[in-house]
Amino acid sequence: MATRTRSGTSNRSKSSTSRPERGSTSSQSSESRTRSSRPGNRSAFSWGDNAGPIIAAALGGAAIGFAANYGRKFLIQGMEATIGDWDEILATEHDMALAIFDKMLATDATQTFKRRMLLMKLTHALDKHSHQEEMVVYPALREANEEADADHLEGEHGYIKTFIYELNEMGADASNWLEKVREFRELVSRHAHMEEEEVFPRFKKVLSEEQNAHVTSLVNRDGFWMA
Numbered sequence: 001m002a003t004r005t006r007s008g009t010s011n012r013s014k015s016s017t018s019r020p021e022r023g024s025t026s027s028q029s030s031e032s033r034t035r036s037s038r039p040g041n042r043s044a045f046s047w048g049d050n051a052g053p054i055i056a057a058a059l060g061g062a063a064i065g066f067a068a069n070y071g072r073k074f075l076i077q078g079m080e081a082t083i084g085d086w087d088e089i090l091a092t093e094h095d096m097a098l099a100i101f102d103k104m105l106a107t108d109a110t111q112t113f114k115r116r117m118l119l120m121k122l123t124h125a126l127d128k129h130s131h132q133e134e135m136v137v138y139p140a141l142r143e144a145n146e147e148a149d150a151d152h153l154e155g156e157h158g159y160i161k162t163f164i165y166e167l168n169e170m171g172a173d174a175s176n177w178l179e180k181v182r183e184f185r186e187l188v189s190r191h192a193h194m195e196e197e198e199v200f201p202r203f204k205k206v207l208s209e210e211q212n213a214h215v216t217s218l219v220n221r222d223g224f225w226m227a
Contacts, residue, residue, distance in 0.1 A: 087201075097188060
């Protein structure tokens with residue numbers, strides 16, 4: 001009997017020891033919630049407490065970039081607008097392009113980086129210039145029954161793009177690079193001479209002051225977006 005009593009007491013003692021204490025599940029859940037709320041356990045996709053300043057800084061940087069770009073456009077086209085009428089603005093752009101050509105022709109085969117940079121600058125200048133003419137001046141010429149000149153000049157813009165393509169494809173260290181640049185410059189020079197000495201003066205004579213001012217404003221507008 002004594003043996004059974006000890007055994008029963010022992011079993012009850014083990015049973016009571018292995019039984020979970022009341023409130024332990026609730027305590028563990030509370031502890032898990034506490035751990036999950038600690039900073040170290042945040043998700044990798046969480047923005048964190050510094051999200052606001054970071055986003056604000058990014059937006060601020062983008063705004064500054066846009067403002068700087070528009071400021072540059074206003075500066076460039078604002079300077080051109082002070083030159084005078086549309087034909088004077090375009091003539092000045094002709095001179096600027098020819099000056100870049102002259103710098104290109106003054107290089108040698110060891111100056112490949114300079115050649116590429118000058119070609120990039122020339123490409124941008126001619127793209128801006130041709131956009132102004134093709135979107136404003138040539139359509140106005142067609143309205144004034146000058147379709148033949150407008151079509152001829154616009155056709156030459158296609159050859160100008162071809163020269164740019166060929167120079168990019170052949171590489172700045174090509175043996176015939178200077179020869180190609182010289183041919184390119186000759187085309188642009190002839191094109192500019194025809195516009196400045198023949199087509200533009202004849203066209204400007206038939207424009208009223210209001211029409212001339214309107215063409216000038218359109219050239220400046222399109223030049224601004226391409227600057």
